[in-house]
Amino acid sequence: MSFLQINELHKSFGATHILKGINLEIEEGGFLVLVGPSGCGKSTLLNTIAGLEPITSGEIRINGNQVNDLHPSKRDIAMVFQSYALYPNMTVGQNIAFGMEIRGVPKAERDKAIADVANLLQIGHLLDRKPSQLSGGQRQRVAMGRALVRDPQVFLFDEPLSNLDAKLRIDMRTEIKRLHQRMKTTIVYVTHDQIEAMTLATKIAVLKDGLLQQFGTPAEIYNDPVNMFVADFMGSPAMNLVPATIVTEGNKLAVKLDRGERQPILLPLSGGPAGLSAYNGKKVIFGIRPEALTDPDGADRNASQLATADCHIEVVEPAGSDTFAVTALGGKHVVARLRADANVKPGTTTPLAFNLTKAVFFDPESQNRIS
Known part of the structure; x- marks a missing residue:
C-alpha cells in the first residue's frame, strides 16, 4: 500500500501555475527523489508535502490520512534543509535536543535519543561543540540528527548536499544511503543532481516546468526514458x-x-x-x-x-x-x-x-x- 500519495496536485502563486497536476506515490520505507532543473517546481512540491506552502488543489495523503489542511507541526514530518538551519549559540547536543525540549520530552528520554543518534551518525565527539566549530559535512550530520530524533513518518530533504565539495558530497551520499538501509524510513529528497537521484532513490520523479515527465525506478528512468528531456537529463555523460x-x-x-x-x-x-x-x-x-x-x-x-x-x-x-x-x-x-x-x-x-x-x-x- 502507498504510504505517501500525491493526487492531481496543483500549486499557483497568483497567476503563475507552478505545479500542474502532479501524481506520485511511494511505499512505506521508500526513497523518492524529486529531480529536475532549477525552477522545475521540485522544492515547491516538497514544501507542499511539508505544509510550508498551501496547495491550490489536489490531495496529499500520509499513511492514508489526508494532510492538505494540517499545520506542518501536525503532519509528523521532519525536514533537512540545504542551509542546515542550526542555532549558532547552541551546542550540537542542544541543537539536536531543541525540538524534543519544546515538545516537553523528559530529559532522560532526550539524552537517550541524542546518544542513539550521535552513535548512528558518528558525531558523539562533537556534542559539546558549536556549529561554527564544525565542517560542512559535520553540520549536515547534525541537521540530519535533529531530524532523526523526531522519529517522524516521513523525512524531507531539500538539496542537503549542495553546499558541500565534490568528495564530501559522495561521502555524505553514501552515509544517507546507509542510514536509509538501516532505518528503513520513508524519504522524499530534492536534488538537481541526477547522480544523487540514481544512486539514492528507489523511485525517481523527473520534473520540468511544473509537469511530471516520468516516474519510475532508477533503471526505468535510465534505460527507458519516455522523452528526450528525460533521456538527456538523466545520465553522465548524457545519452x-x-x-x-x-x-x-x-x-x-x-x-x-x-x-x-x-x-x-x-x-x-x-x-x-x-x-x-x-x-x-x-x-x-x-x-x-x-x-x-x-x-x-x-x-x-x-x-x-x-x-x-x-x-x-x-x-x-x-x-x-x-x-x-x-x-x-x-x-x-x-x-x-x-x-x-x-x-x-x-x-x-x-x-x-x-x-x-x-x-x-x-x-x-x-x-x-x-x-
Whole structure:
C-alpha cells in the first residue's frame, strides 16, 4: 500500500501555475527523489508535502490520512534543509535536543535519543561543540540528527548536499544511503543532481516546468526514458541524441547516420519498437548511451543486436577507469565510452560497436519516445 500519495496536485502563486497536476506515490520505507532543473517546481512540491506552502488543489495523503489542511507541526514530518538551519549559540547536543525540549520530552528520554543518534551518525565527539566549530559535512550530520530524533513518518530533504565539495558530497551520499538501509524510513529528497537521484532513490520523479515527465525506478528512468528531456537529463555523460533516418536494408529496417562528406553509417535492426515501421523513410532521433557505444572488445557479448562501424575519432578523453572518445554522427558530437586501455587516438578511424539492444528512438517533433 502507498504510504505517501500525491493526487492531481496543483500549486499557483497568483497567476503563475507552478505545479500542474502532479501524481506520485511511494511505499512505506521508500526513497523518492524529486529531480529536475532549477525552477522545475521540485522544492515547491516538497514544501507542499511539508505544509510550508498551501496547495491550490489536489490531495496529499500520509499513511492514508489526508494532510492538505494540517499545520506542518501536525503532519509528523521532519525536514533537512540545504542551509542546515542550526542555532549558532547552541551546542550540537542542544541543537539536536531543541525540538524534543519544546515538545516537553523528559530529559532522560532526550539524552537517550541524542546518544542513539550521535552513535548512528558518528558525531558523539562533537556534542559539546558549536556549529561554527564544525565542517560542512559535520553540520549536515547534525541537521540530519535533529531530524532523526523526531522519529517522524516521513523525512524531507531539500538539496542537503549542495553546499558541500565534490568528495564530501559522495561521502555524505553514501552515509544517507546507509542510514536509509538501516532505518528503513520513508524519504522524499530534492536534488538537481541526477547522480544523487540514481544512486539514492528507489523511485525517481523527473520534473520540468511544473509537469511530471516520468516516474519510475532508477533503471526505468535510465534505460527507458519516455522523452528526450528525460533521456538527456538523466545520465553522465548524457545519452547521445543523434538525428537519423529510418531506411530499409534488405527486408529489415536500418538506422542511417549521416557523416557529412563521409559515407553514411547503416545500422541494421533485427528488432526495435513496433512503432518504428511507421517511420520508414522518415527522420527520427536515435538515442544511445555512451556505454552502449564502445570498442568491439569491450562490447556486451550478451547483446542480441550488435553492429560495428568505422568512426573517425575527433577527441580522446582518458578518465582513469574509462576512456571517452568523441566522434561526429548526424551532425552532432557523439560520446563513446571505451575501456581504459583502449588503443584509440584522435584523428584516426577506429571500429566502434553499437549495442542496438540499448538504443531508443524519439519522434523529432513531439520529442516522445517511439514504442
